[in-house]
Amino acid sequence: MAATVPTAPTRPRTLVVASAFGTGTVLMYFGGLFALYFSVRADALAWGSQWYPEGAIQLVPGGMNMATMAMSAITMAWAVQAVLNDDRVHAMIAMALTAVLGIAMVNQTVFYFMDIGLPIDASEAATMLYVIVGSHLVMVAVGVLWLGLLLLRTLGGQDTNRHRDLVSAAALYWYAAVAVYSVIWVGIYIAK
Amino acid sequence: MTTTDTAAASDPSPTALEEAVTSTDPNTLSRVWGFGGMTSVLLGAIAGLLVGFERLDLASADVFSSADEVFQFWSAHRVALVLLGVLPALMGLATTVVPRQCGGSLLFPRAAALACWTWLIGAGMTIAGFLADGGLGTPGGAGQRQATALTLMGLLLVIGGLLLASVCVMTTIVSGRAAGTGLRDLPFTAWTTLVAATVWTGMLPVLAANAVLAYVDLRGRPAIRYGAEDAIWEQLSWMFTHPAIYVLALPALGIALDVLARATGVTQSNRDVLLVATAAFGFLSFGAFAQTFFDTPGTPIREEALSVVAAFAIVPVALAILGGVADTLRRGASNLGSKPPADAVVALLAVLLVVVGTVVGAVHVIAPLELLGTAVEGANFTLVVGAAVLGVGAGFHHWGDDIVGPGARPGLFLLGGLALALGVVLSGVTDLISGLLDQNDFTGVTLAAAGHPESGVDALNLVSMVGSLAAVAGLVVWMIAGTLHMVTARKDAA
Numbered sequence: 289m290a291a292t293v294p295t296a297p298t299r300p301r302t303l304v305v306a307s308a309f310g311t312g313t314v315l316m317y318f319g320g321l322f323a324l325y326f327s328v329r330a331d332a333l334a335w336g337s338q339w340y341p342e343g344a345i346q347l348v349p350g351g352m353n354m355a356t357m358a359m360s361a362i363t364m365a366w367a368v369q370a371v372l373n374d375d376r377v378h379a380m381i382a383m384a385l386t387a388v389l390g391i392a393m394v395n396q397t398v399f400y401f402m403d404i405g406l407p408i409d410a411s412e413a414a415t416m417l418y419v420i421v422g423s424h425l426v427m428v429a430v431g432v433l434w435l436g437l438l439l440l441r442t443l444g445g446q447d448t449n450r451h452r453d454l455v456s457a458a459a460l461y462w463y464a465a466v467a468v469y470s471v472i473w474v475g476i477y478i479a480k
Numbered sequence: 481m482t483t484t485d486t487a488a489a490s491d492p493s494p495t496a497l498e499e500a501v502t503s504t505d506p507n508t509l510s511r512v513w514g515f516g517g518m519t520s521v522l523l524g525a526i527a528g529l530l531v532g533f534e535r536l537d538l539a540s541a542d543v544f545s546s547a548d549e550v551f552q553f554w555s556a557h558r559v560a561l562v563l564l565g566v567l568p569a570l571m572g573l574a575t576t577v578v579p580r581q582c583g584g585s586l587l588f589p590r591a592a593a594l595a596c597w598t599w600l601i602g603a604g605m606t607i608a609g610f611l612a613d614g615g616l617g618t619p620g621g622a623g624q625r626q627a628t629a630l631t632l633m634g635l636l637l638v639i640g641g642l643l644l645a646s647v648c649v650m651t652t653i654v655s656g657r658a659a660g661t662g663l664r665d666l667p668f669t670a671w672t673t674l675v676a677a678t679v680w681t682g683m684l685p686v687l688a689a690n691a692v693l694a695y696v697d698l699r700g701r702p703a704i705r706y707g708a709e710d711a712i713w714e715q716l717s718w719m720f721t722h723p724a725i726y727v728l729a730l731p732a733l734g735i736a737l738d739v740l741a742r743a744t745g746v747t748q749s750n751r752d753v754l755l756v757a758t759a760a761f762g763f764l765s766f767g768a769f770a771q772t773f774f775d776t777p778g779t780p781i782r783e784e785a786l787s788v789v790a791a792f793a794i795v796p797v798a799l800a801i802l803g804g805v806a807d808t809l810r811r812g813a814s815n816l817g818s819k820p821p822a823d824a825v826v827a828l829l830a831v832l833l834v835v836v837g838t839v840v841g842a843v844h845v846i847a848p849l850e851l852l853g854t855a856v857e858g859a860n861f862t863l864v865v866g867a868a869v870l871g872v873g874a875g876f877h878h879w880g881d882d883i884v885g886p887g888a889r890p891g892l893f894l895l896g897g898l899a900l901a902l903g904v905v906l907s908g909v910t911d912l913i914s915g916l917l918d919q920n921d922f923t924g925v926t927l928a929a930a931g932h933p934e935s936g937v938d939a940l941n942l943v944s945m946v947g948s949l950a951a952v953a954g955l956v957v958w959m960i961a962g963t964l965h966m967v968t969a970r971k972d973a974a
Contacts, residue, residue: 302655309681313646316682323686324693324774
């Protein structure tokens with residue numbers, strides 16, 4: 289072995305570091321999708337083509353989802369703070385609220401897409417829209433499952449100040465989900 | 481002693497398969513990554529050899545029945561070498577060598593095991609997809625759509641496994657290294673793995689985004705655009721060409737620096753310069769932006785300033801690293817003796833091929849030469865990926881005793897390494913000349929598709945095919961050497 293260091297390792301905030309790297313890969317995935325979306329959209333508009341049919345994408349459902357995700361970011365921060373303060377009751381309430389808001393966002397999105405009558409094979413724009421929004425739904429669903437796991441740990445009394453890293457790691461991932469949705473909101477629902 | 485303890489004590493020891501499937505031991509995972517990766521490298525080289533046979537007579541399809549079949553094997557050659565071969569093999573070294581270099585142990589070993597098996601299952605699905613007439617699309621659109629979907633799904637699992645393993649390794653380096661050890665103190669293998677893994681976690685998700693888009697468009701109905709059979713490869717091809725392939729060679733450079741320092745018994749002078757140079761090499765390898773499929777009409781991305789500058793900027797960086805290697809060899813030459821260690825020889829060849837590969841990469845973006853899409857791209861791929869394979873091989877030989885136990889075969893390893901290097905040079909140089917004579921990177925099976933005006937590249941293609949044959953022979957020798965090593969180590973352990 290080349291130069292090795294024999295001293296014992298320390299593991300500062302290992303879970304948070306791993307979550308940061310993992311969340312980074314998810315952000316790069318969405319970064320790739322957004323880059324393709326905006327590139328193809330810019331080309332289509334430059335050639336005078338219609339991107340979405342008139343009235344297909346409405347601002348209100350997207351705005352409601354954005355508000356839901358923004359509220360969930362606040363409740364997630366509340367959960368982190370509660371765990372830091374060893375406040376188990378508030379931690380449980382905050383995590384449960386965050387998960388419910390995530391589920392509400394998934395529900396609103398599914399309802400909206402069943403309602404708009406824009407089939408996935410209607411155009412390039414529709415295909416990309418479904419891929420981006422569908423991927424984000426998966427991201428939120430994973431976050432909700434993670435929060436469910438944390439809730440179980442909290443019920444078991446494990447989410448204390450000493451075990452805060454798992455909550456911080458989940459929070460990092462959740463904030464990224466909110467950030468990704470904000471790009472969807474501005475880039476797709478507002479800019480159309 | 482409890483009942484459970486008694487029962488456990490009476491159990492027979494696990495078989496090699498049981499141990500491999502259930503273990504979270506980094507050494508075991510490293511063996512799975514390494515053996516699986518090098519097997520894929522061999523399969524990829526064989527696919528390349530078959531395409532080389534076909535290229536010998538461009539007037540008719542002799543080995544394959546159609547241009548679509550040639551294309552499937554040609555693309556399988558690249559996918560097998562990059563995503564199923566070199567990257568996993570590097571992950572094998574990263575799983576076991578890097579944590580030790582950091583003075584700790586691999587963090588999240590169960591996640592690392594999940595990553596390893598996800599990759600292996602994905603690799604199996606990808607190969608099955610290619611063999612079932614799928615692959616990553618075909619120019620004629622004559623492939624099986626279901627098999628193409630299987631290939632894409634396999635590719636996504638492969639990417640997922642590689643990403644999860646990268647996260648484990650990066651976290652180990654950043655958060656799990658010994659107290660008091662700064663990033664500047666890391667050995668070069670660990671350092672270059674950190675840089676390369678950072679770039680992988682930047683590029684592989686983008687490749688996944690491309691694959692998901694193609695998969696969603698492919699399934700269940702006629703494709704709109706992204707899932708069309710003749711469009712899938714072009715969306716994914718950026719991962720298998722300049723500049724993205726350079727990142728495969730980066731850990732090979734780190735391995736070479738460590739191996740040569742050990743062989744010569746001297747530490748590198750100007751260590752900080754080498755750290756910066758290797759980091760720059762990694763970040764100049766970021767290639768997710770170079771997606772020709774999404775070119776704006778009239779402004780092809782590979783002719784834009786960013787691509788061209790990156791292609792030229794990496795050459796002096798590679799030369800700086802070569803300078804560091806040369807300086808180490810100069811100062812430690814007296815310690816090498818008349819018979820330098822086999823791993824040092826192979827590692828040095830890897831560094832030289834990386835430098836040549838970057839020069840070829842810079843030449844092929846010079847607009848007036850019009851070399852984009854020609855066999856020069858194939859030469860660039862062969863030289864860089866060949867260098868990466870040599871570097872990985874040197875790493876496995878150098879740390880082989882730590883991974884599987886004693887029993888290395890240096891003579892056999894050197895023989896295989898020299899054959900592989902010879903094959904890479906022959907294929908690379910002849911493809912470079914063929915490209916300068918206008919032969920296309922993908923030649924198809926007709927003179928018209930090959931893109932050359934019957935200007936005597938047939939002889940060059942023959943030499944290139946001989947090079948491919950030498951490379952396959954070298955890899956077979958390595959597989960034999962590795963298998964003998966593992967058998968000897970197992971016998972010794974028993």
